[in-house]
Amino acid sequence: MSVSELGPxxxxxxxxxxAASTAIAAIDVHDLRMRYGTTDVLTGVTFQAxxxxxxxxxxxxxxxxxxxxxxxEGFRMRSGGEVSVLGTDPAKGTEAWRARLGVVLQSWRDHSxxxxxxxxxxxxTYYAPYSTDRxxxxxxxxxxxxxxxxxxxxxxxxxxxxxxxxRRLDVAIGxxxxxxxxxxxxxxxxxxxxxxxxxxDLVHRLADxxxxxxxxxxxxxxxxEKLADRILILAGGSIIADGTADQLAKSTSAEAEVRWSRDGxxxxxxxxxxxxxxxxxxxxxxxxxxxxxxxxxxxxDTYMSMVRTFEAGRHDDAVRSFEEKNR
Amino acid sequence: MNPTTAAVRSxxxxxxxxxxxxxxxxxxxxxxxxxxxxxxxxxLLMRGSTIPGTDxxxxxxxxxxxxxxxxxxxxxxxxxxxxxxxxxxxxxxRAKATPGGMLGYLIGKVVMVSGMVxxxxxxxxxPGMFLFEGLALNTVGAxxxxxxxLAIGLVATMPIGxxxxxxxxxxxxxxxxxxxxxxLVAASGIFYPVTVLPEWLQVIVQVFPIYWLGLGMRSALxxxxxxxxxxGESWRHxxxxxxxxxxxxxxxxxxxxxxxxxxxxxxGSSVAERxxxxxxxxx
Numbered sequence: 001m002s003v004s005e006l007g008p009x010x011x012x013x014x015x016x017x018x019a020a021s022t023a024i025a026a027i028d029v030h031d032l033r034m035r036y037g038t039t040d041v042l043t044g045v046t047f048q049a050x051x052x053x054x055x056x057x058x059x060x061x062x063x064x065x066x067x068x069x070x071x072x073e074g075f076r077m078r079s080g081g082e083v084s085v086l087g088t089d090p091a092k093g094t095e096a097w098r099a100r101l102g103v104v105l106q107s108w109r110d111h112s113x114x115x116x117x118x119x120x121x122x123x124x125t126y127y128a129p130y131s132t133d134r135x136x137x138x139x140x141x142x143x144x145x146x147x148x149x150x151x152x153x154x155x156x157x158x159x160x161x162x163x164x165x166x167r168r169l170d171v172a173i174g175x176x177x178x179x180x181x182x183x184x185x186x187x188x189x190x191x192x193x194x195x196x197x198x199x200x201d202l203v204h205r206l207a208d209x210x211x212x213x214x215x216x217x218x219x220x221x222x223x224x225e226k227l228a229d230r231i232l233i234l235a236g237g238s239i240i241a242d243g244t245a246d247q248l249a250k251s252t253s254a255e256a257e258v259r260w261s262r263d264g265x266x267x268x269x270x271x272x273x274x275x276x277x278x279x280x281x282x283x284x285x286x287x288x289x290x291x292x293x294x295x296x297x298x299x300x301d302t303y304m305s306m307v308r309t310f311e312a313g314r315h316d317d318a319v320r321s322f323e324e325k326n327r
Numbered sequence: 328m329n330p331t332t333a334a335v336r337s338x339x340x341x342x343x344x345x346x347x348x349x350x351x352x353x354x355x356x357x358x359x360x361x362x363x364x365x366x367x368x369x370x371l372l373m374r375g376s377t378i379p380g381t382d383x384x385x386x387x388x389x390x391x392x393x394x395x396x397x398x399x400x401x402x403x404x405x406x407x408x409x410x411x412x413x414x415x416x417x418x419x420x421r422a423k424a425t426p427g428g429m430l431g432y433l434i435g436k437v438v439m440v441s442g443m444v445x446x447x448x449x450x451x452x453x454p455g456m457f458l459f460e461g462l463a464l465n466t467v468g469a470x471x472x473x474x475x476x477l478a479i480g481l482v483a484t485m486p487i488g489x490x491x492x493x494x495x496x497x498x499x500x501x502x503x504x505x506x507x508x509x510x511l512v513a514a515s516g517i518f519y520p521v522t523v524l525p526e527w528l529q530v531i532v533q534v535f536p537i538y539w540l541g542l543g544m545r546s547a548l549x550x551x552x553x554x555x556x557x558x559g560e561s562w563r564h565x566x567x568x569x570x571x572x573x574x575x576x577x578x579x580x581x582x583x584x585x586x587x588x589x590x591x592x593x594x595g596s597s598v599a600e601r602x603x604x605x606x607x608x609x610x
Contacts, residue, residue, distance in 0.1 A: 075594035099426035
């Protein structure tokens with residue numbers, strides 16, 4: 001597998017936080033609201049994704065990740081707010097707009113009688129009229145089968161693929177039209193570590209060489225950290241954090257954990273300045289220090305503490321409003 | 328290429344591919360052959376008895392009637408089943424996520440179901456021509472009648488199938504539809520002349536396409552004097568075209584509305600929800 005299989009590299013736009021790049025955002029969501037009956041699922045989601053950016057949407061179950069992504073895909077009507085994907089409101093998206101999107105669906109057993117390459121070729125034909133000078137559509141099915149690592153299964157019936165192979169086919173279907181924006185809803189659920197690694201490589205290539213804007217939802221924090229240029233945390237119906245994995249870690253806690261052992265005894269210490277602390281430690285005890293470990297807050301720690309703080313905050317709000325009512 | 332033309336062409340290709348798939352899947356082949364064999368055996372057993380008031384074999388009269396039912400069933404039930412099953416398994420959502428995919432999907436299904444009906448007619452008619460005496464298929468007119476009844480029958484029944492298929496989200500609820508349909512078949516003069524039934528029942532069955540498809544097929548395949556046992560002692564071609572066209576027009580008006588509404592509601596989470604329900608049924 002080589003990067004050239006994905007076609008000629010596109011000129012890469014500079015990823016900057018300046019106003020010019022946000023003006024041409026591939027995805028622009030402002031104050032998105034969604035209400036089912038009397039339940040508010042989204043209470044004002046605002047974020048942007050620039051062209052070629054990989055954005056991960058994280059959040060606890062029921063936070064509204066899937067609802068958000070389905071609204072952006074044009075599969076679900078919103079209750080309020082402004083949404084634009086490639087400059088178009090998804091609720092009014094035409095077929096020409098749809099041709100520029102890729103959607104990786106959670107499959108089950110559709111097209112089970114079709115053969116792998118045959119299905120990709122067929123679905124590709126729908127994109128042919130939307131080919132432009134800049135982007136040739138669709139991708140070649142035979143090449144695509146190789147790109148997602150299904151080369152030896154090209155002639156197999158889809159129903160005979162294993163779960164992981166099936167998922168890779170879903171990704172292939174999602175990118176057969178050479179999308180400018182790709183939506184991935186929990187793409188690696190059920191992948192083994194090897195398949196996961198290969199999938200990550202594929203996402204990197206899509207973002208780097210095809211300049212594809214990618215919005216993915218995941219439960220896997222490690223995955224979000226590896227794949228995403230930027231991470232959004234969705235909780236309680238709105239975005240509670242937005243930034244790179246590093247920025248998020250710094251925003252919650254600057255503390256690192258230092259562990260060591262001395263004369264067979266184990267020690268743990270939390271500090272904001274691990275470097276100075278370790279230097280002092282060695283100055284004081286020298287060679288008797290062993291098993292040294294310095295652990296910065298991981299994305300998981302950050303995520304857990306953010307969601308916990310947020311939920312505690314909501315609890316406080318609830319208590320406050322309760323007290324106000326009973327005054 | 329114009330996007331709509333491209334979608335139509337993709338749809339035609341889709342129908343061809345799916346037809347090839349169904350005819351190379353042993354399970355599907357069994358599904359075509361089994362009912363045909365059963366019907367042929369039933370008709371052979373009826374060969375000895377005659378239609379009351381004539382010396383015409385009941386087996387021979389039943390053959391064209393059964394062809395009429397095959398068209399109605401093939402058009403209506405197959406399309407309905409495909410829509411509910413493929414909605415549950417995510418095929419429709421996949422079509423929705425593809426530009427022009429819904430149009431392509433529908434054209435593909437129409438091609439496929441029409442092909443399936445043609446084949447099931449052929450595998451009943453061809454052996455039937457050798458097994459039953461008294462069929463009058465020796466004129467061009469007879470074949471032309473067969474062709475137009477078949478064509479208008481498909482146009483009349485497929486949209487109804489699409490509407491019913493859009494309304495039922497659970498494939499396992501389709502029994503609700505199948506029961507009255509079977510009742511209609513029993514009362515539509517397929518296995519014996521409809522004129523022996525009480526008049527109120529005759530009125531009811533004449534509202535639905537099954538009776539008219541049976542009549543149309545009989546008019547194509549049977550000698551003209553057999554019209555004497557029919558209502559009004561005539562093949563009533565005008566009425567046949569009238570009623571079937573009415574169903575066709577009605578279906579073609581309602582189907583796009585219902586299909587659009589159904590398609591609009593499809594999303595990843597609605598498919599996931601149905602999948603979970605299906606899993607619970609299995610477990």
